[in-house]
Amino acid sequence: MPDSVTPRFSQRSQWAKDQAISFLMQQAVENRDVISLAAGLVDEASLPVAECRQSLDGIFSDDARGRLALQYGTTAGADALREQLRIHLARQEHCPVDELKVGAHQFVLTTGSQQLLALVADALFDPGDICLVAAPTYFVFLGVLNGVGARAIAIDTDEYGMKTDALAAELARLQAAGELPRVKLIYLVSYYENPSGVSLATERRREVVQIAKQWSQHQRLFVLEDAAYRELRYDGEERPSAWSFDNERNTVILAQTFSKSFSPGVRVGYGVLPRDLVGPVCxxxxxxxxxxxxxxxxxxxxxxxxxxxxxxxxxxxxxxxSKRDAMLQALDREFAGIPGVKWLRPEGGLYVWFSVPEPIETGFASRMFQLAAKTHQVMYVPGELCYPGGSPRQHKNEMRLSFGVQNELGIAEGIRRLAAAVRERIAEL
Ligand SMILES: Cc1ncc(COP(=O)(O)O)c(C=O)c1O
Known part of the structure; x- marks a missing residue:
């Protein structure tokens, strides 16, 4: 076979190409001296080494139990854990287990919640189908949507999360355009959104579910509630899940994970699925x-x-x-006197959403990114990645700053470097 004969890859591999997450991971590895406020990694010092050692000792001190753990499991996951997860969820929902109105068979265990998100996308979308998302939202899920050829349409948000009047108006617009049959899903990061840190207001959770049901007359419109940061609440109101407003349990898919609260290396996430989705997802x-x-x-x-x-x-x-507070204090200190910058104070999660004055762009190819990453050695996630490509709602002057992986000294130094980079960029205007 001549070398000039090139392989032909699938359409889906083309759609999955050049995802920002791979570029960011590569940047982190190649630039070890750079302080990363970009990485979504979790706090190193609080990883549960002792808890895991004790639990593994317990499993492997009993041969039969050890063998069970080392054998293949089942597609939907270990029954004992699925039962435990009902108890776990009932605790989060503040209700007795038998009032959850879902059986253990509706819990599907996945490799992180990321796999659940991808499986749901695979189960619902044909190329050209539509998913409604908040603007901004979790950019890796936007990559998943690209990967299955689905279209993401961004819905306006404010400090209370996705605007429900804008959601209803978009659905009406899509109906008028004859596109309603293509709309399959509303994706919500309900707690401390990645990247904005905003939590969806309680009343809006109820409204999103109501809207999804209202628009489900000819075809079910599902809501995917991604509750990845649910357990990372530092202050503010404890909100009920959107899932709790789905009385029939046929509309909301609840995605949860132990990555942020326990360990991402363990890669255990799960979905609580409406009955008729369990089969296709499995x-x-x-x-x-x-x-x-x-x-x-x-x-x-x-x-x-x-x-x-x-x-x-x-x-x-x-x-x-403490790390969130360290970042907010550093921002107050280092950006005092720099005009036109602003940021949101998150009540939980891992991110602070930060904007620089409008003419400044923050994307990978921008002067701002170059000044930050190369000259001042600090990395952030460009905010524009968190909007569907080409969306009229896309802003170009934002950054996602994570306080997850750095310690308090690293956070303070990272923000000091970022302020130096921003100051230099503003001076160039
Ligand atoms: C909003 C959101 N959803 C899902 C995930 C996936 O996490 P995991 O697969 O580790 O559960 C992440 C990870 O950062 C996230 O930020």
């Missing part, structure tokens, strides 16, 4: 892996049943609260 998952790591599910089950989980999450929350 069929697709069967083709991918016929089950996520069984041992990790046994580990997490041991952690949950041992009572070690809740105190650990209390510690994690305290650590992040």
């Amino acid at each position: 069929d697709l998952k069967g083709n991918e892996d016929f089950g996520s790591a069984n041992m990790n599910q046994h580990l997490l089950n041991a952690v949950l049943t041992s009572g070690r989980y809740v105190p650990h999450v209390d510690q994690v929350r305290a650590a992040y609260r």
Whole structure:
């Protein structure tokens, strides 16, 4: 075969090309001296080494239990953990387990919640179908939508999250354009949105579910509630999930994860699915892996049943609260006197959403990014990635700053460098 004969890859591999997440990961590896306020990694010091050691000791001190954990599991995940997750969810929802109105068979365990997001997209979207998302939203999910050829349409947000009047107006517009049959999903990061840190107001949670049901007369419009940061609340109101407003349990898909509250390395996430989605999601998952790591599910089950989980999450929350405060204080200190910059104070999660004055762009190819990453050695996530490409709602002057991975000194130094870069960029205008 001559070397000049090139392989022909699938349309889907083309759609999945050049995702920003891979570029960011590569930048982090190649620029070790750069302080990364970009990485969504979690706090190193609070990772649960002792909790995992004790739980694994418990599993492997019993041969039969150890063998069970080391064997293949099932596509939907270990039954014991799925039962535990009902208890876990009931605790979060402040209701008795038997009032959850979902059985353990509706819990599907995945490799992080990311896999659940991807499986739901695979189960719902044909190329050209539509997903409604907040502007801005989790850019990796935008990549997933690209990867299946779906169209993301951005809905306006404010400090209370996605605007429900704008959501209803967009659905009416799509109906008038004859596109309603293509609209399959509303995607919401309901708690401390990645990237904006905003939590959807309680009344709006109810309204989004109502709107989805209203527009489900000819075809079900699902809501994917991505609650990745639910357990990272530092202050402010504890809000009910959007899922809790879905009385029939047929509209909201709830995606949760132990990555942020416990360990991303364990890669245990899960979906609580409407009954008729369990089959399609498990069929697709069967083709991918016929089950996520069984041992990790046994580990997490041991952690949950041992009572070690809740105190650990209390510690994690305290650590992040201090780091959030360290970032806000550093921003106040370093940006005092720099005109036109602003940022949002998050009540939870891992991110501060930051804007520079309008003519300044922050994208990978921008002078601002170059000044920050190369000259001043600090990295952020360009805000424009968090909007669907070409969206009229896309702003170009924003940044996502994470306080997850740096310690308090790193945060202070990172913000000092960022302020120097922004000052230099403003001076060039
Ligand atoms: C909003 C959101 N959803 C889902 C995920 C996926 O996380 P994991 O696959 O580790 O559960 C992340 C990770 O950063 C996230 O920020």
